[in-house]
Every structure is written in structure tokens, then in C-alpha cells.
Amino acid sequence: MTLTIEIGEAQARLTELIAKVEAGEEIVIARGNEPVARLAPLNVVRPALVMNAIDEIRAVRARAKPVTREEILAWRHEGHRF
Incomplete structure (x- = not known):
């Protein structure tokens, strides 16, 4: 407003x-x-907001299944035409 x-x-x-x-x-x-x-407010990053975001990312990663090296390499080349 x-x-x-x-x-x-x-x-x-x-x-x-x-x-x-x-x-x-x-x-x-x-x-x-x-x-x-x-x-107008400056676009200042507040440390507490950054730490909350990091904590949320860690929580999501903890719930995710492990990813193998082969999967990562497959994703890297996904969409490439050889």
C-alpha cells in the first residue's frame, strides 16, 4: 500500500x-x-530470513530420497542430442 x-x-x-x-x-x-x-524499503537481506530459508531447504532435503551419481549425470545430459 x-x-x-x-x-x-x-x-x-x-x-x-x-x-x-x-x-x-x-x-x-x-x-x-x-x-x-x-x-521505500531497501532490499536488504536479513540474516534471520536467510537462516530460516536455509533451515527449510535442509528440512526438504532430509525428507528427499538419496540421489545417485548416475542420476545426477543423467539429469545433466537430459535434453541433449548426441
Whole structure:
């Protein structure tokens, strides 16, 4: 969701707006009816998210059946025309 706010109000509520941006919201700052700037979250990778993803991948791999070397080589050449 995008929120549009006047410059003066943005100055007064900057801490609150930054918290909204950190939560994923986008803020457009306007002078009158004219948008002049945008506050948007940076695409920063958070270590906790990375560790959760790694844990999920490990859990999926633990449930999968073992793969042989021959299967991997067959997949590597799958679709090739010799």
C-alpha cells in the first residue's frame, strides 16, 4: 500500500513513517498535490530470513530420497542430442 503525505507532516512524523517503511509500506511525499519524493524499503537481506530459508531447504532435503551419481549425470545430459 502506498501512503501520500505532505512534506510538513512527513517532517513531523518521520519516525512513524520510517517504521511503516520498515514494515514494507511505501510513502510518497508531496508538495501540495505534486509528488516530490518516495520512501521505500531497501532490499536488504536479513540474516534471520536467510537462516530460516536455509533451515527449510535442509528440512526438504532430509525428507528427499538419496540421489545417485548416475542420476545426477543423467539429469545433466537430459535434453541433449548426441
